[in-house]
Amino acid sequence: MTTQASNKPAGRVTMADVARRAGVSVSTVSLVLNDRTTVQIADLTRQKVRRAAEELEFRPNRLARSLRMQQADTVGVITNRVIGPLFAGRMLSGLQGALVGSGVVPMLIETDDDPASNDAAVTALIDRGVAALVFVSIEPTAVHPSLLLGDTRTIYLNCWPAEPDDSAVLLADEYAGGLAAASAVVRRGHRRTAYLGGPPAEYAAVQRSRAYLDATGDAGLDPAEQQVTFGDYTLGSGYAQARAAFSGHRPTALVCGNDFMAIGAMLAMRDLGVSVPDEVSIVGFDDVPDIADGVQPALTTVELPHAEMGRRAGEILLGRRQPQGRELVPCDLVERRSLQDAPRA
Template sequence: MAKQPADRPKRVTMTDVARRAGVSQPTVSFVLNDRRDVAVAAETRRRVLEAAAELNFVPNRAAQQLRSNRSFTIGVVTNGIVSQPYAGLIVLGIQQVVQPADYVCMVVDTTDDPEEGDAAVASLLAQGVGAILYASPSPKPLHQSPRLDGIRTIFVNCWPETGKADTVLLADEYAGGRAAAAAVFDRGHRAVAFLGGPRNDYACKERRRGFADAARAAGLRPTDLLHRYGTYQIGSGYDLATEAVAEHGSTALVCGNDRMAIGALLALHDLGLDCPKDVSIVGFDDQPDVADQVRPRLTTAALPHLMLGRRAGELVLAGPDDAPERVVVDCQLIERDSVGDPPRRTSRPRRRS
């Protein structure tokens, strides 16, 4: 005779919690659903929460959603973010905040095709999400689906091409660029080169503005300093750094990102120079497992991807009332080993043969 399967353990209900706490079931519902519009004594609230913890009570979110017409699911639409080495911290930050509140993130990674993005949003809306968060690995405008009427929409590290979002969260690229440049100007460097990414890239333009203001604060004219533009890649940093140091005698390089800074380090090696003894280098991003692992360890402005995600999660939990239209998160300067005093050099170096 086949053995009968064991009975499933009985699901703990609000009635069980009420019995343990010595209160009514509606009181348990008011406490566990955080109904602040209903007066519940502090001692009663404490007993309910302790009883729920002792019984390992797990809320039935599906039933709650039906009763309250409230969704506990968030749709996150990204464009290439899951394949980036550090931008995925945005999604991690969102999850760190909303998951303890029993929310679930549904992440959909799309291409640049607007139709694919619209289809992704339609799929998320069909799942009954309570909010849509667009997230990008780099700051840029993104296509916003026209099907979002009435749905709360937050853009993280991006903004809508057309229309308006409820809230846009961005890193303070300008202040980060200014802090990165000030790191070398404050050490006395005057032959400073700005080695940026693509000239018309939003982040590059904001960081260049910060560089210019840091130069003015140091008593220099930005137009007198070397500006070169590349691709945010290691090879680009190598080529631009070689030109800046070998042809223009630059003693400090403010690079568009950490990858370009690594290229600059390689260029100095081929020129027979040392960082920071001969040339100082500043990066941007504080890329995990890179900026603090190279030698010398990079001084760099940190992109706050994790904090951007956390702030977005906090906005979702706080609700739409009085939500700010724009949130700017600081890019902290991380000082390590790649910046020193200007060298006493009388001749320009030449590349090793």
């Protein structure tokens, strides 16, 4: 026999779901669950609403109410391998910077996007009274938030929910960044180039490699003189791919999937006796602090707008910015010495 409790709606449970289950209006649900006593509601009705909310595992969104009442509150932040990497922490600093002075304090739990650990993190944060949740990932990817979210307001930073909903999603414009990198190489007169990419199925690698192919194609470069290979974003991968690129028709510019691959390419050129940037230009992606600008020659690269993404997420939480659904944040090209004009034949 099917019980009423088994008829839980798929996805996020809302006040409207609770109202349907209890047979009352949404406003009645709001009054009961917000403990409003200024409006007279029968005890039996209150019991029905609370029972329905319990059966549906509904968890209320506290952020709007707490901000209206000018009370301090907390926002839960669930991160996926963000703690540690040099550049990814910018998202957290941008988020925290936006919340300073608002009375809203972030509470952070690090996970590995395992559904069980995400369920545990969501439960722990909501049970501690957080008013909203922000999921943050080191790489742009789908995450598995949790069916326990209820109607808790949720923002996705450098990631998106595996089951699409209407939550705000903030992503770097990887394609536009890749286009800026490849176009800068073309403007410098390079006609023989190579793209050293990351994992071929990974979101950012797909966007960046597609941008490279579009930029070189639109510029009329001979496809036979452009090389595209894929690796794993590591320094060693960049080294191996760069050496392989120079085993045949030598390019005059290497466009790399990230800064670590670009530095690996620089090391490969050193071992091959090829001068950077006099004989070959190298461009990276990410603008890793103290690395991209610290190597010699300093690396031309694309800056990931992680701090700006975090700031925008904070402004959305505070109601200072309207969510745009999936919002792409611009990536800026940072030109340094590793990119020069193509050498004369």
